[in-house]
Amino acid sequence: MSEFLQHLINMLVLGGTYALLGIGLTLIFGIMNVVNFTHGVLYTFGAYIMFIVVQQLGLNFFLALPVAVVAGWLLGAVIELTLLRPLRGSDIDTTMLVMIGAWIAMQSATLWIWGGVAKSVATPFPEAPLVLGPVSVSWLRLFVLAAAALLIVVTYLLINRTKLGCAMRATFQDQDTASLMGVNVDLIYTSTFAIGSSLAAAAGALLGPVYVIFPQMGDLAAVKAFAIVILGGLGNITGAVIGGFILALAEELGAGYISSGYRDAMGFLIIIAVLIFKPTGLFARSERVG
């Protein structure tokens, strides 16, 4: 029983960051119809920003987080303005190829700048874990969960309660009509990509200190983000959050009770099942079609 509780705690912590990764990607796909292959690199980028600010500049850990979010936002805006805006209207394959190119180029850049050896970031949290009866969890991971939850709520409010969010949702439903209603679609696209990118960077900045930081760390994260998005339904934010937790649960219980060798395969087994039985995702909204 205590082992099961420990798996559940692990799942909560892992799921929070998976959700964060999924939201950023689903937002960009839903609104812009762009398959963002740079998502994993933006995750890596956020982690390296943490490394620069905390380890190289010696600044405060909590200051580094917003810096990483802003840096991710800026990099996302630059990618949108330089690569995606000129390609507006071209077919999805062309955009996809360009994004794959950007992914490889950016990953090589991180390798070139920081080298292949993993870096770690010191945190202000105590090493001794918080022990709650039979289960224990590290303070750092609790903080990561809290920060991820906060970011998810902020994103939700931004999209559902603000004028920008309203414009984003309008663009998502019908770009031409939104444009006729006076929505600046160009601005919405740039904002969406920047917000999605900043969420990826935030996830990297939060998880970098938990694990170690290296140039390819984003690859597995990106694959999982795609899995979550497919699970939750393309463009569905609530779906991405729930999808994140489902993936984390599948991995934890799969590794705990079936076989740890197939831990990363568990999530993909679920996706295959979802694609067979409910190809639009578990939580797809009907209005997306058409």
Add this chain to the structure above:
Amino acid sequence: MFRRLPISRGGEVGTARRSTEQLESYMIRTSWIVPAIALATALLGGGAEAQTIKIGVNEPLTGAFAASGTYVVNGAKIAADEINAKGGILGKKIELVIEDNKSNPTEAAAVAEKLITSDKVPVLIGAWGSSLTLAVMPKLIEYETPMVVETSSSSKITTTGNPFIFRISPPSSVEAAAFKGIVDKLALKKVDFLVINNDWGRGTADDFAKMMKEKGIGIGLVETMDQGAQDMSAQLSKIKGSDSETVIVTTAVDQLTLIFKQAAALGLKKRIITTGGSQNPDQIIAQAGAAANGTMHLTTFLPWFPEKTPNPEATNYFVSEWKKRGFDFAGCTESFRGYDGIRTAAAAIEKAGKAEPAAIKAALWDIKVKGLNGDIVFRKSGPEGKESGQSQPNVYLIEISDGKVDMKTL
């Protein structure tokens, strides 16, 4: 970063040749091209008639094993510089042709092919991981080129009948045999395994479980993790709930650091013993902090206690040279393999009297090198008629306590 120049030279030569041909057709019309051709020809000549003996180095410089592979390469460079400072071998300088196998078996095989066919190296060292080395092995047979294996520990490498393999690192069965002497002292009753999910990890779990069963020690869980996995909480939670008192962990330093941190976060109180010799204990102490205290490690080199190594003078020289170059002391336990690997290859070339694969392969059987971890002498291993060479290095057990490394007697 790594010195990339010699790596790409082979490729550039070809490019230069092609562009030279293109340039020649324009030569009559455009006179400014002439100096460019002269330059290209000079570069071409420099590459083709190099007065060096090449040794191919096939290591993971990116990916999951980047830290370890980079240390091995830096150790290899110290050996090459030391040999070259003394005049090289056979009157020529050694040139290391270093390639990155990206911690990926497919890449490791491709890199070996490139080194042999394009760079024309007569001998290789590599490829760090067991799965990487196993992927390279068919290429060695195909091109009849010997390789000094410096790190890999899967028993399969020297038992499948590949006569081009000469291993200086201990196979996991040798580690298990060395460990056998201490299991009574440690009063092991039941152990779990947490191993990397590849030939190295699974091979170690097999060899250690076999030895322990003979000793009457119970075997509990055998958990695996992907080589790139960063979160082992699920496996560790499962191990936390088992009735074993000891966990044998096999993987490289980056994953070990994560495991110690995550085990501490889960409140896992079992004794942890690691194998494989790629622990870089000082890096673990620096990155995992208090979480590393009480952990034990089977290692193949003692840079902390040069006087206890089989070759104290050479160890002192190597460690001081390593520090002089500004490398992290933590890397010594890994880099010495690159150092010994190059010295082994160089000794064989010297003995062979020529830099040709067949002659070097024959000479490898006759050399005796004073390695940092004992004499390197190859004995036959594997099926008769196509034996691989296996040297018998020492294995030590160390313990981290209060952030320091202590030696335990085996």
